[in-house]
Amino acid sequence: QTVVTQEPSFSVSPGGTVTLTCALSSGSVSTSYYPSWYQQTPGQAPRTLIYSTNTRSSGVPDRFSGSILGNKAALTITGAQADDESDYYCVLYMASGISVFGGGTKLTVL
Amino acid sequence: QVQLQESGPGLVKPSETLSLTCTVSGGSISVYYWSWIRQPPGKGLEWIGYIYYRGSTNYNPSLKSRVTISVDTSKSQFSLKLSSVTAADTAVYYCARVVPHSYHFDYWGQGTLVTVSS
Numbered sequence: 001q002t003v004v005t006q007e008p009s010f011s012v013s014p015g016g017t018v019t020l021t022c023a024l025s026s027g028s029v030s031t032s033y034y035p036s037w038y039q040q041t042p043g044q045a046p047r048t049l050i051y052s053t054n055t056r057s058s059g060v061p062d063r064f065s066g067s068i069l070g071n072k073a074a075l076t077i078t079g080a081q082a083d084d085e086s087d088y089y090c091v092l093y094m095a096s097g098i099s100v101f102g103g104g105t106k107l108t109v110l
Numbered sequence: 111q112v113q114l115q116e117s118g119p120g121l122v123k124p125s126e127t128l129s130l131t132c133t134v135s136g137g138s139i140s141v142y143y144w145s146w147i148r149q150p151p152g153k154g155l156e157w158i159g160y161i162y163y164r165g166s167t168n169y170n171p172s173l174k175s176r177v178t179i180s181v182d183t184s185k186s187q188f189s190l191k192l193s194s195v196t197a198a199d200t201a202v203y204y205c206a207r208v209v210p211h212s213y214h215f216d217y218w219g220q221g222t223l224v225t226v227s228s
Contacts, residue, residue: 036215048215098157099213
């Protein structure tokens with residue numbers, strides 16, 4: 001069973017920079033897993049932020065960026081704003097043709 | 111602008127089959143994959159499965175024995191059936207469009223809450 005792990009929670013100050021990560025239970029995350037990132041606020045459907053590791057979805061501010069850091073996928077928010085306070089989910093696409101969501105990171109901006 | 115809308119019963123009895131439909135508007139159902147994703151109250155997102163517009167499917171191994179996803183291109187709809195439901199299947203169910211070759215979800219429905227209870 002493939003498990004994708006994210007930090008359960010993170011805190012950042014307004015204007016600060018935060019990096020959220022997405023790890024595999026076994027092995028390293030690479031671009032071959034097509035990492036994507038989604039933002040979700042309470043009661044709303046998720047919003048696509050990043051796909052194919054580092055491509056921003058249409059309309060997403062450039063303070064959001066994606067990358068591979070070491071053996072993990074990463075989402076970096078530079079210059080965090082109050083309305084960035086949300087849950088963030090990564091998704092990895094497996095060679096077997098299934099997608100796996102990470103457990104999500106609850107980001108607090110304070 | 112592509113829009114997806116989930117529809118179906120909001121209450122299902124234990125051991126019965128949950129059935130939902132997603133209607134796609136503003137774009138063609140062809141070329142893309144189409145997916146169901148769910149989120150139990152207060153918990154994270156879980157991928158359920160995909161269907162390609164031509165009908166091939168792929169399912170979450172943990173749900174595979176109970177899930178069927180089908181597509182009706184003439185109606186621009188795809189559907190989810192989840193059998194033998196229990197309270198653990200209570201969740202908001204989302205449908206989403208999947209972009210081929212990047213495998214990300216680019217458009218989402220608003221979600222529909224399905225409660226399993228007698």
